Amino acid sequence: GQSLEQPSEVTAVEGAIVQINCTYQTSGFYGLSWYQQHDGGAPTFLSYNALDGLEETGRFSSFLSRSDSYGYLLLQELQMKDSASYFCAVKRTGGFKTIFGAGTRLFVKA
Amino acid sequence: GAGVSQTPSNKVTEKGKYVELRCDPISGHTALYWYRQSLGQGPEFLIYFQGTGAADDSGLPNDRFFAVRPEGSVSTLKIQRTERGDSAVYLCASSITGTSHNEQFFGPGTRLTVL
Numbered sequence: 001g002q003s004l005e006q007p008s009e010v011t012a013v014e015g016a017i018v019q020i021n022c023t024y025q026t027s028g029f030y031g032l033s034w035y036q037q038h039d040g041g042a043p044t045f046l047s048y049n050a051l052d053g054l055e056e057t058g059r060f061s062s063f064l065s066r067s068d069s070y071g072y073l074l075l076q077e078l079q080m081k082d083s084a085s086y087f088c089a090v091k092r093t094g095g096f097k098t099i100f101g102a103g104t105r106l107f108v109k110a
Numbered sequence: 111g112a113g114v115s116q117t118p119s120n121k122v123t124e125k126g127k128y129v130e131l132r133c134d135p136i137s138g139h140t141a142l143y144w145y146r147q148s149l150g151q152g153p154e155f156l157i158y159f160q161g162t163g164a165a166d167d168s169g170l171p172n173d174r175f176f177a178v179r180p181e182g183s184v185s186t187l188k189i190q191r192t193e194r195g196d197s198a199v200y201l202c203a204s205s206i207t208g209t210s211h212n213e214q215f216f217g218p219g220t221r222l223t224v225l
Contacts, residue, residue: 030211042114042201042216043153050211087152096166096208098143100152 004088004101011107012078020073020104022088029090032064032071037103038084046086047073075106083108112136114217116202122223123192131187131220135204142185143205143214144177146198153201159185160208192224 004024012018022032031050035043049055049064049071061074075082085103092099115134123129135142140161145153155169159179170176174192179185189196199219205212 033211042218043203043214044216045213048211048213089152091211095168096141096143096158096160097155097168098153098214099155100145102150103152 004090004099006086006088006101006104008102009105009107011109013109014078014080016078017074017076018078018106020075020086020106022071022073022101024069024071024088024090026090026092026099028093030093031090032062033089033091034060034062034073035087035089035100036084037087043087078108080108080110082106114202114204114215116200116217116220118220119218120221120223122225124225125192125194127192129189129192129222131189131200131222133185133187133202133217135183135185135202136215137183139204139206139215140182141205141208141212142179143203144185144187145201145203147201147219148198156187158208165208189222194224197222197224
């Protein structure tokens, strides 16, 4: 089977750092992507890891370890506007299907 | 430039009716995806188009669902004999190509409610 597991909710305070984990059970995928979705909005792309290691894009970083079937999204200097749902996703090799996790709802408090 | 657009934004229908949902992808994007999303869940893959052809329709739940993209741009998702369980937000996304990884650009979705 194919599945990605994420915590359902995370709460953090403004200015802090938060890590959202994603563990997966799927074989043969191109890489791990992260998307952000505000309530009522469309998912928007944040980051992609094709290879193991850390990718940094401004306040957001993402990490992948294929040997551990694990990745995470790191958000630094949290702002109120970061309150949203965050999804990890993989695209399997040999096809075009993209599989999304159920999402982690991040609440940023003042 | 213009992003992905979807119409209608909301659709309310009665059980058993037929509905069509439209997606206008970003100009020049050859890859187009349809997903549906239920409350509190991630997008669930339905079908993928590369150009005019459906290259992967493994996510369509049953034969009531069908999608076309006759000219390789606009796509229509068609649902026959709608059921209450079809109620969800239907999302469309496009990317430059569908190979390996390309950032997917999502539309705002169509919220379908089947009464």
